[in-house]
Amino acid sequence: MRVVETIAECRKELSKLRQFGGRTGFVPTMGALHAGHVSLMEICRRQVEISVASIFVNPTQFAPTEDLSRYPRPLEHDLELCRASGVDLVFVPTVAEMYPPLAQTNVSVSTLTTLWEGQLRPTHFQGVTTVVTKLFNIVQPQFAFFGQKDYQQQAILRRMVQDLDQPVRIRTCSTIRESDGLAMSSRNAYLTSEQRSQATQIYRGLAKSESLWQAGDRSPAALEHAIKTTIAEVPALDIDYVAIVDPETLKLLDTIDTGAVALVACRLGTTRLIDNLLLGNARQIVESD
């Protein structure tokens, strides 16, 4: 496995890796890798000949009030996980390499980024779409792998790829969970052991909506209510939103036709946690590429 820090080196290594052909898969990350990232890298490795990961804590997707400076950066451990997952090349650029002094170009998605996470983090997604476009242009993968856990992010990136005709396919991979159901997240590291146990209630809420769905309930209001009341059983969890939305537009649904996504965001102390569940044929939408 090669580790490179500059765009020029990254391109040079890629052209070496590609000299005998093969498709490239790409897993962009902010490091602090966990089993969710490992799953993405392993899926990538199984689907393509050349696997590339990036580790870059992108400053433009953090608001000034957010956790940029305390975001975990365990680089050596991250690189070990990349190596163990069979990645061929890891791109670990500096901020100066990615954002030279005169940089002034942004990629932005409009409607989708104003909803849900965008309401609470108004500049976040422009940071994501811009850096992911840059990384796609540097790595030029045929496939890129993202976690379903950041549901809105993958929906926005799918929209971006389609709107800009970027020659890459987005593959959204199932959320990896702890044995008690908590969705894997680098931010789980911020939780105290008491909070860690309280956080599992989010998945219990989502599981309740799954049970209702299995029993035939198709009312968005009923599903939303079940999630909210379940989460409310743990008063430490402060709900930002619970919403039953269209899998593609992320708009609130009055009625469910064939599929929906349940989105949840909570605060637990100073940590924000998000999770989601696919209902009905929503899985087909995130699996379409």
Add this chain to the structure above:
Amino acid sequence: MRVVETIAECRKELSKLRQFGGRTGFVPTMGALHAGHVSLMEICRRQVEISVASIFVNPTQFAPTEDLSRYPRPLEHDLELCRASGVDLVFVPTVAEMYPPLAQTNVSVSTLTTLWEGQLRPTHFQGVTTVVTKLFNIVQPQFAFFGQKDYQQQAILRRMVQDLDQPVRIRTCSTIRESDGLAMSSRNAYLTSEQRSQATQIYRGLAKSESLWQAGDRSPAALEHAIKTTIAEVPALDIDYVAIVDPETLKLLDTIDTGAVALVACRLGTTRLIDNLLLGNARQIVESD
């Protein structure tokens, strides 16, 4: 020469053309081709193995008050010129093909687009950067050719390519002029014969600044004054701006170090005309890729 209307066909034809290797050059146009475009296509053909042109009157770079509906669209003649220039593939998409109903992603360059043409056409350059990014992603050229006549456009596109790490090099080609000096432009077709003759005064103004420069004058104020007073000799020419600017940032210069660009925009009746002149080492900057 193949002519295709859909993105899928364009990609399919490109992969055929590339099956035995070779670099791709690209000339994006809005049609209404003239000798300036022909020059771009011929330079492209000489520099690469596979030459692609596009013809697309991009609605998002016209303001509601502008000339979208009356913009000339002589498709058959345009295709003849492409064929005669040795182009291998022409992409002629419809508006619906380029902007499907849910499209909501834009590429924008900030500071550079607020200056000069951006002052008078505030949404213009976002339309340009977004459509050029889409076309680059569809055609995936190694080189793209633009005319120096749209100086600010090529400066913005160079910034965009660098900021987003797009894997393409911008080549800016000299402005092609009529024998009396008027810069070739599709919008020259709007001029009456009287206006056509008045319009040549713009180049006379630029030529005056060139003479001053050759004589050793390095004062931006003096160069600007010479252009303005020369153009003012034809009262029908209504000056929007005359500016001596930095070749890369397009900011006004107080003093000229080694190079500058003289930018001019005028209105003549209902037609806007722009032109420019490179002074000193500015040529090296537009030729760097």
